Amino acid sequence: MTGADLVCSALRRLDVECVFGLPGTQNVRLYEAMRACGLRCFVPADEGSAAFMAAGYARASGRVGVLATIPGPGFVYALPGVVEARHDSAPLLWITLRQPDLGRAFQLQRIDQAAMAAPAVKRCLHVDRAEALAATLTAAYELARAGEPGPVLLEIDAAILEAPAEDAPVARSVATAPNVEALAARLAASSRPVLYVGQGAQDASDAVRALARRLRAPVLSTSSGRGVLPDADELAFTKDFSEGVGLVVPELLDRADLVLTLGCKFTHNGSGGASLSLPQPKHVRVDASSDVLSANYPASLALEGRVEDVLARLASAPLPVSQWRSEELAGIRARLAAESAAPIPLEPTLPDVKGGSVRAFFEALAGVVGERGVYVADAGLHQALTRRYARVLRPRGLLSPSDFQSMGFGLPGAIGAAVASPQAQVVACIGDAGLALSMGDLLTAAREGLSLVVVVFNDGQMSLIRRQQLTNYGHDSGVAVANPDYGALAQAVGCSYFPVTGDPAEVARQVFAAGGLRLVELRLADHPSLEWQRLRAVVREGVRARLPVGAVRKLKRLLGR
Numbered sequence: 001m002t003g004a005d006l007v008c009s010a011l012r013r014l015d016v017e018c019v020f021g022l023p024g025t026q027n028v029r030l031y032e033a034m035r036a037c038g039l040r041c042f043v044p045a046d047e048g049s050a051a052f053m054a055a056g057y058a059r060a061s062g063r064v065g066v067l068a069t070i071p072g073p074g075f076v077y078a079l080p081g082v083v084e085a086r087h088d089s090a091p092l093l094w095i096t097l098r099q100p101d102l103g104r105a106f107q108l109q110r111i112d113q114a115a116m117a118a119p120a121v122k123r124c125l126h127v128d129r130a131e132a133l134a135a136t137l138t139a140a141y142e143l144a145r146a147g148e149p150g151p152v153l154l155e156i157d158a159a160i161l162e163a164p165a166e167d168a169p170v171a172r173s174v175a176t177a178p179n180v181e182a183l184a185a186r187l188a189a190s191s192r193p194v195l196y197v198g199q200g201a202q203d204a205s206d207a208v209r210a211l212a213r214r215l216r217a218p219v220l221s222t223s224s225g226r227g228v229l230p231d232a233d234e235l236a237f238t239k240d241f242s243e244g245v246g247l248v249v250p251e252l253l254d255r256a257d258l259v260l261t262l263g264c265k266f267t268h269n270g271s272g273g274a275s276l277s278l279p280q281p282k283h284v285r286v287d288a289s290s291d292v293l294s295a296n297y298p299a300s301l302a303l304e305g306r307v308e309d310v311l312a313r314l315a316s317a318p319l320p321v322s323q324w325r326s327e328e329l330a331g332i333r334a335r336l337a338a339e340s341a342a343p344i345p346l347e348p349t350l351p352d353v354k355g356g357s358v359r360a361f362f363e364a365l366a367g368v369v370g371e372r373g374v375y376v377a378d379a380g381l382h383q384a385l386t387r388r389y390a391r392v393l394r395p396r397g398l399l400s401p402s403d404f405q406s407m408g409f410g411l412p413g414a415i416g417a418a419v420a421s422p423q424a425q426v427v428a429c430i431g432d433a434g435l436a437l438s439m440g441d442l443l444t445a446a447r448e449g450l451s452l453v454v455v456v457f458n459d460g461q462m463s464l465i466r467r468q469q470l471t472n473y474g475h476d477s478g479v480a481v482a483n484p485d486y487g488a489l490a491q492a493v494g495c496s497y498f499p500v501t502g503d504p505a506e507v508a509r510q511v512f513a514a515g516g517l518r519l520v521e522l523r524l525a526d527h528p529s530l531e532w533q534r535l536r537a538v539v540r541e542g543v544r545a546r547l548p549v550g551a552v553r554k555l556k557r558l559l560g561r
Contacts, residue, residue, distance in 0.1 A: 002161065003161045003162065003163050004029045004161040005037070006165040006167055007095070008036075009134070010138060011137070013170075014172075023043070026097050027070055027097060030161055042448065047081075048408065050078060050412075052408065052413050053413065054067040055084060055088065056412065056416025057417065060417035060420040060421050061421065062203050063420070066093045067093070067095065069096045070096070071096055075117075083406075087403045088199075088224065089199055091145050094154065113155060114153070122144070125153065133156070136154065138170040140154040146173070147288050148287070176305070176309075180314050184318070186284055191322065192322070193260060195215075195259075196220045196221070196264055197261075198262070199263060200264065200307055201263035202225070202227070202395045205227070207307075218235055218324070219233075219237060220249065221236075222267075222269070224402055231391050231392050234333070241270055241276065259283050262307045265295060265296070266295070281300050284300065284303075288307075346471075348381070348459060348463065349524070360504055362386075362389035363389075363505075364503075368508045369427065372424050372425040374397050374426045375427050377401075377410055378401070378413075378434035379406060379408075380431040380463065381431065381463040387400065410428050411434075411438040411442070418451065419450070426453065427455060429455050431456070432481050436481060445517050446495055453512070457524055466479040474539075490519040494517075496518045497518075498511050498514075498520045499520075499521045500520060507520075
């Protein structure tokens with residue numbers, strides 16, 4: 001047995017089924033060992049896509065995604081996806097090699113990888129002896145899952161892969177749950193509790209639902225917590241906090257006498273840009289990470305532990321009779337639904353589609369995907385539309401870049417989700433600019449025979465940036481996208497092609513009847529008032545350019561603005 005064989009043996013004991021990455025000269029021995037032991041290897045267009053795929057796999061499954069890269073350029077290409085995983089709390093085991101120091105300058109592909117990766121990962125571990133390989137790999141895997149999940153770098157001296165090694169089982173850590181008596185007492189003393197769930201509650205979906213039923217408590221969620229309680233549930237109060245807190249949620253939280261947050265770290269997008277008001281006396285938190293518990297929104301009681309473990313212990317505790325009235329909750333939920341269903345500012349139209357709205361398209365999708373749907377969005381305007389209109393009915397049913405917002409995540413992230421959940425119906429929602437970044441991975445999905453729907457939102461622009469330019473300055477710059485003929489692209493790749501025209505429900509039925517890899521083209525047009533907004537900006541900027549320096553500021557003060 002060699003070091004490469006030992007890596008694969010340790011991965012197998014950890015129940016790893018697949019690895020994402022590209023083989024290269026430095027790690028061919030590792031790829032041969034993976035082939036020999038039956039580990040499935042997914043080879044994307046580049047290492048950046050490999051990292052996004054591993055993150056999509058981890059977020060869709062709750063398991064550790066494994067990424068393997070060569071040192072040097074392969075390592076560097078993977079960094080954006082690893083940083084995204086760090087922000088999105090996705091557990092990754094990143095295996096790379098360290099080139100030997102030959103004692104001379106300008107060595108081929110040598111770089112200080114640990115220093116470069118340090119801000120992007122939870123920890124960097126290094127192995128320079130074959131006998132330490134299994135224990136260190138297992139420790140890296142466990143660290144990726146522990147506390148707040150995230151990526152861990154395992155850097156292996158290249159010579160170890162060929163070195164003789166002896167295999168030996170390594171003991172794994174066992175999670176323990178904290179004492180929940182204080183939490184049970186706080187819940188028992190409350191009469192109007194609210195639950196606020198994040199991604200850390202995804203593995204506790206059934207327990208959250210049971211607790212919400214016992215407390216008769218409304219459940220709010222971050223975008224990455226969507227699906228812990230299905231959007232259709234009467235206690236699911238769906239709100240996209242990346243667009244702000246709105247008017248209804250503050251009213252709900254004001255009426256509550258206790259807010260129990262479960263697996264939520266209150267990032268910028270999970271707290272309405274920190275505009276959420278959550279007084280410490282009524283705030284109680286549960287999270288697996290002590291760092292998360294002490295960040296952003298202090299709590300009067302904080303329990304460190306996995307949400308599923310804490311709720312399992314809480315299941316037998318006596319709880320109060322809720323004073324939330326059914327008609328009161330129904331009224332608040334209806335107003336919140338209306339607020340959340342309203343079109344986003346300057347929302348684009350669909351000129352080729354019956355009804356002409358993006359909402360009608362997503363309603364058609366919901367009619368055919370049902371509870372099997374997993375929506376994966378890229379960064380861009382289409383992500384806001386997906387968060388607004390997608391109907392999320394299962395845990396881990398909405399995946400998108402959270403607080404790093406890497407364009408290019410959508411397609412490889414969806415491929416990782418499809419690998420993790422082959423029984424799900426994965427729908428990748430991607431802007432045309434995002435697809436241009438990752439188009440090569442259509443070939444990856446086709447080669448692997450994946451069942452995947454790829455919806456490209458085609459308006460020939462980087463829409464979100466263009467809209468910002470037009471409304472601020474009256475002109476756009478650098479945002480045009482040169483799109484291919486998507487029908488010809490689908491034919492070249494070997495997948496089905498569906499332009500969305502006419503009745504979106506009929507197109508949706510055709511798409512999901514086809515199976516396999518499907519490319520769906522959704523053509524967007526500007527909101528009718530965007531041109532008026534552009535003209536206003538032209539006039540405003542023209543006036544501003546002709547006024548003396550500081551005059552605009554003085555004028556605003558005089559007008560009280």
